[in-house]
Amino acid sequence: MNPRTVRLVTVAVVLLIAVAPLYLAPFSISLMNYIGVYALVALGLVLLTGVGGMVSFGQSAFMGIAAYATAWMSAIEGLSPWLGLVLALVLTGGVAAILGAVTLRLKGHFLSLSTIAWGLAIYFMFGNIPGLGNYSGITAIPPISIGSMALETSKEIYYLIWAILLGAMLLSYNLLNSRMGRAMRALRGGNAMVESLGINAFYVRLVTFVISALLAAFAGWLYAHMNRFVSPTPFDVTMGIEFLMMAMVGGSGYLLGAIVGSALITLLKNSVQDYLPLIAPSAAGQLEIVVFSALFIIFLQYAREGIVPFVAHFLPEPKRQPPEETEPLPQRVQPEPGLMLLTAEACTQRFGGLVAVNDVSFELKSGEILGLIGPNGAGKSTMFNLLTGALPVTAGKIRFSGADITRTAQRNIARAGIARTFQHVKLRPRMSLLDNVLLGTYTRTKAGFLAGAFRLDRHEENEARYEALRQLERVGLGDKPYELAGNLPLGNQRVLEIARALAADPVLLVLDEPAAGLRRQEKLALAALLRSLKKEGLTILIVEHDMEFVMNLVDRIFVMEFGSKLCEGEPAVIRADQRVQEAYLGGVA
């Protein structure tokens, strides 16, 4: 499928949506309106849950805040629904920002549970504020007017709903394919990876959360003026679950999943309401929720991914061109070789009673390659985590290019020019090689959420993409930039991590067992790459178990054992050292 076919299909679908009201019965149009409104909320959940990995049961509460805000503004205060929209967005966004600031540091299921809690609290609030009509709600909400035309019938508001939905889809699509969108997609990889790329994970989470709340706010605004009536019931946690159901059934990792899921659930619910009375006339209302929940459970048991990826599986792969050549991203000037770049002074790390790193000091000069070796459990990876800020030092001091970074946040250390790879590979297996490497360029680029959504970032984005391709080619993975990272063998995944680190244009490259899982030829190629990097002025710190690889590559070696320094020196000296031999081979009796 080439891009032209995709464009043609898109245009056809939009046209179909545009002419639909001319041929549909009023009831079907109003069903389409509900699908559109719910799809907006589900779209927010796709971004929040499918992309960002945060499961929220509380979106209906956000929708409710917006609906009540505009109902109050227009029905009680008698002002324009457009002012109601402004109030709805400000209020919902504000509440989401506050709730997010408080709860988004929570982990996994705790976060989801907190959404149930505040979802319920907000629902009970709607029912108990006398000014908002308690549980009976607010009636006589005026319709939205555009100019002198009031959107009273379902046919009239149809165009507004679907225009907003399609606009939101387009902006979301742009966003996901931009710098911040990639950061959002990276969130599921865990904080350690995200922060090591210089990304403020909390900030990205918070903005994602607010975006999803704002989409729910648009839905709430439309809902209030479509029904001309609000009450607490439609904004209960039950409805929040239904929205989640829509996103998951459609395919929570896919933007289209929002519309597909919303359409399917709304139509299904409608037909369940039609047919259940025929099967069980007396208990239709009760059975509806039972049938629904049972279907959802069965669905999750057999198809956790959702419908869109299932269908997409049968469609031909879209053809994509590799990024075009353009001007390179600006590069930093590497420090003069031989200067003091990194010093660790008496660093200690304790985990409870265990001392993983004990009083270790060393120095690293710019332009050299230092090997850190030692038997398993010597504290090498812990040392790496201290240097890159992934773990706070218990005692000691770390300086990088003259600045004290002992207490600096991981992402700021990454920004200062230390890029790392992990002993246990941390990549996004469902993102392409190119996107994974693009994550590395995060600190060198600037485009924010708005620039990404409105495509104001194209110049910078093209540069970044070309840079990512160059780094992929450099490590020997340039032939299939759109392959998914998860499809690579483990050895190549390590190499991909190196490409990602290089895309950050670092001063110091910190590699944790880069050669593990590589074949001999690949190891030689990797060693050649590291040597050429050194020639460009890069400084490299490397942990590796393959002695042949280390001895032929590095300038100096630092040996650790049981968390302490054993010795340091040139490879030949280390090879001959009695203590090192004993540490690795056991004492000669």
Place this chain on the structure above:
Amino acid sequence: MNSQIAAFLTIDGVATGAIYVLIALGFVLIFAVTRVIFVPFGDIVAFTALTLAALETKHMPGTVGLVAALAVVATLMEIFTLLRAKDPGRIPRALLFYLILPLAPAAVVWLTAGASIPLPLRIVLALALIMPISPLLDRVVFRPIADGSVLLLLTVAVALHFALVGLGLLFFGPEGVRTESLTDYQLILGSIPISGQSILIVAAAIVFSGLLFLFFEFTITGKSLHATAVNRTGARLMGIRPERAGTVAYLLGSLLAGVSGVLISPVNTIFYDSGFIIGLKAFVGAIFGGLVSFPMTALGSLLVGVLESFAAFQSSSFKEVIVFSVLIPVLLWRSYTFVDSEEDIDE
């Protein structure tokens, strides 16, 4: 508010909290062993109360139909699984555990329908009827996705709760019930009356917490449950079946839920859908213990009870808002004080 009102509210709160303690301990037990946040747990509490009330008024409790339906589905699933695994020899055993045992109490109730049964026996019957529900739900709903993430299990649990509420309305009807009180005894302490019911509730909470402690500390089944909670793979390597440990956890949890249902029904009017809010409040207590620590869970649940009691006095309509809003600072406190290894969210 003078000190007498405060004392009264505290006692009332402790009694409510003691009920939450029982439910919260069940939550923690089930979560630790199966990783399922068993949202429908509150519904089990409500269903016990409704069952007890039906037995009291000599009606057939809806639980009979519910258990029968679940038992049939679970048995069919189990037989299908065994046939697919080419292991038909285990079918008789499956019939015993998934069909005959769960249906036995239901059969007793069905046969004795209309007879007048003394109160202690009614309680035993109600508990016996309720206990198979959660293990059967485990078999039908959670076992096929036992490898899923905590979030997937949670989402399914929430959906299951809604299915159960619908079934509850179907099987029990919309009327609220309040059962006859277990004791008329009243203790006057200073000038504050303490009802025998409150004392009974607190005593039950203490006894069952104690039993749970003894179970984990001194029985091999308890140890195997603990082992499964700490590390499923490790437990399996030691010959412990996580499925079996899960069933035991669900049975024990249901017992705790059942007891709290029996205790709460003379105090509060219970409807088919009352369970969710009760369960959620107990859950706030469980969060105090991070879903791990039993003592902290008990303490947290008591706090929730007292808070609810005072909140209801200050502003009864905002009672729920206050109690659920408290969850957020608690969760926050937990997430800062609780260092656990980072779990990558699976795709």
